[in-house]
Amino acid sequence: MTPRKLTPELLDLLPPDDPGAVASRRDLVRINWVMRQHGAMARALSAFPPPAILADLGGGDGRFLLGVAKRLAIRWPGVRAVIADRQNIVADQTRAGFAKLGWTCENLTGDIFETLPRLAPDIVIANLFLHHFEDAALARLLGTVAAQARGFVACEPRRNGFALLASRLVGVLGCNAVTRHDAVVSVEAGFNNHELSALWPSGWKTAEHIAYPFTHLFAAHV
Numbered sequence: 001m002t003p004r005k006l007t008p009e010l011l012d013l014l015p016p017d018d019p020g021a022v023a024s025r026r027d028l029v030r031i032n033w034v035m036r037q038h039g040a041m042a043r044a045l046s047a048f049p050p051p052a053i054l055a056d057l058g059g060g061d062g063r064f065l066l067g068v069a070k071r072l073a074i075r076w077p078g079v080r081a082v083i084a085d086r087q088n089i090v091a092d093q094t095r096a097g098f099a100k101l102g103w104t105c106e107n108l109t110g111d112i113f114e115t116l117p118r119l120a121p122d123i124v125i126a127n128l129f130l131h132h133f134e135d136a137a138l139a140r141l142l143g144t145v146a147a148q149a150r151g152f153v154a155c156e157p158r159r160n161g162f163a164l165l166a167s168r169l170v171g172v173l174g175c176n177a178v179t180r181h182d183a184v185v186s187v188e189a190g191f192n193n194h195e196l197s198a199l200w201p202s203g204w205k206t207a208e209h210i211a212y213p214f215t216h217l218f219a220a221h222v
Contacts, residue, residue, distance in 0.1 A: 001192055004159065006134060007185040010178045016087050020178045025061055025089075027179040028128075031170065032064055037127055037155045040211040042071035044153045044219050050076040051122030051151075057112060057141075058129035059083035062090040062105060065125070066097045073101040082119060084108040116144055126154040130196070130218075131189040139199040146201045151221045157190030158216040164188070166214055191216045 014021040032038060045068070056065045062083045069081065081103050083090055088107045098105035108115045116124075124145045130138060145152050157163060167183040175183070196218040197206045204220045211217040 005188040009182040009185055011182055016089050020176060023176045024178040027175040029063055030173055035214045036212050037215060038067040038071065040215055040217055041068050041125060041127065041153060041155050044217060045072060048123055048151045051079060053080045053082060053121040055082040055084050055119055055121035055124045057084050057124060057126040059085050060089065062094045064127050066094055069098060069101050069103055073103065077102050079103045081105045082108050084112055084115060113144060116148060121149050123151040124149045128156060130154050131156050131186055135199060142200050154218045156216045157186045158210055158214055159187060159190035159192045163214045
């Protein structure tokens with residue numbers, strides 16, 4: 001297993017309305033489905049009591065969290081869902097989807113280290129987000145989450161040979177050049193073994209394991 005390698009992802013460098021970025025966000029919906037991220041996240045979250053506030057770090061257009069909410073809404077009524085991201089790109093249709101489930105949806109826009117402490121969520125999630133950070137910044141981010149929430153779940157790329165091979169084949173799914181580039185570098189920056197547990201503050205119960213062939217799951221609770 002090679003060490004983590006961080007390379008800038010093209011989607012992070014493009015304006016939100018760039019055609020390549022718009023297409024890549026559509027690709028991510030498909031990739032999340034193939035990776036079975038919604039189910040893995042929902043199952044991990046079902047172990048927690050219903051939260052009043054659920055924050056999604058780097059939640060983008062909110063479609064991933066909406067897919068998770070559809071699996072949890074019956075057991076978790078009336079949740080305030082907060083999409084924490086540098087950009088406000090949640091569509092009205094997505095907001096309407098949350099409302100149909102009885103949830104509210106709002107944006108928390110800005111630097112996550114500045115905005116998250118003002119929110120004080122009960123549970124925080126991250127999907128394909130943590131791998132963007134070097135270990136030092138990631139330890140700071142996880143410490144910020146632990147200071148605010150009582151539970152955390154992350155679904156990240158699994159860093160292994162099989163996932164790397166699969167990342168080089170996402171073009172078969174019709175993914176564009178932005179996604180084809182980002183898929184590979186995401187796996188190279190992904191996680192294995194107990195790398196996230198080692199960065200999480202002490203005193204919490206943590207679990208870290210492979211969820212599906214391409215997904216690395218980390219959960220923590222007090």
